[in-house]
């Protein structure tokens with residue numbers, strides 16, 4: 001059996017090496033490293049893929065969220081609602097704008113923001129709602145959009161983990177006023193460094209987002225808005241343009257790996273991921289809930305099985321946000337997930353023998 005890796009970027013690259021290398025060399029030859037033609041071409045490809053009219057490249061998925069909030073004039077005195085269980089970027093960017101993050105606990109089945117708890121979090125200060133499509137499974141967008149609509153609030157979809165997933169036949173990232181994604185290398189569509197993108201159907205907003213990502217400027221050295229230096233560079237755009245046509249095939253490979261995990265894991269001993277019937281899960285992560293999670297993780301490591309904990313601490317308990325005054329017990333389902341979640345290896349290069357070995361390892365931990 002080949003050694004098991006958490007992600008296998010090398011073998012994925014080797015399969016498309018000729019195409020990727022040609023695209024990189026083309027950029028090296030032209031030296032159009034910033035805002036070269038591949039940037040616009042890839043933005044058009046992504047807008048078509050997601051099904052919106054505008055896609056704006058930026059430096060990473062964190063900046064994408066910050067730019068989205070800057071475009072909505074979110075700042076001091078405002079509140080932004082988000083999930084208590086996500087990667088830190090979702091909440092960090094709210095705090096960076098000067099607004100206060102307001103958390104909603106998660107659905108214990110999907111780990112996504114629980115829409116039944118959303119309305120109670122809305123106040124007069126609320127300026128936006130940021131659901132995250134966590135691990136590859138779309139959040140409950142109909143319910144979230146209905147509540148947002150009732151209060152006239154914009155929704156920013158954090159789609160960093162679920163590019164290519166569908167919710168009632170619509171692609172994630174096409175339903176909110178704005179959506180964002182990340183091209184961090186290990187993401188389902190990853191570049192060879194950092195990269196991100198912002199999506200919207202609104203032309204005026206798109207222009208503003210594009211300006212903010214480029215020093216608040218449309219015309220060089222004339223700065224109409226406060227902005228950032230946050231562009232997707234041409235090399236990354238060229239690589240991503242080659243990778244995009246493979247994305248659906250890679251999602252199918254992840255779904256097949258998940259199917260094999262579902263079939264072979266002891267579901268009486270660990271909680272396997274549940275997918276709601278009206279949506280597609282693209283398995284950025286395959287996450288189980290496990291008793292004695294840390295001991296299980298150490299046991300698997302001894303057997304050559306890497307795993308990861310995304311995420312070991314709910315956002316409201318992170319020291320960086322302690323000044324907001326949250327306590328343990330405030331969002332118990334997120335806290336329980338942080339204490340028990342374990343992400344198993346999942347990527348496009350994993351084979352059935354490796355998956356069975358992981359499942360046998362988990363079974364033998366609980367039987368020993």
Ligand SMILES: Cc1ncc(COP(=O)(O)O)c(C=O)c1O
Nearest residue numbers: 060061062087089160182183184
């Ligand atoms: C849910 C979520 N939001 C935002 C980000 C931030 O993306 P990046 O690492 O490209 O800044 C990530 C990725 O790491 C993420 O998983």
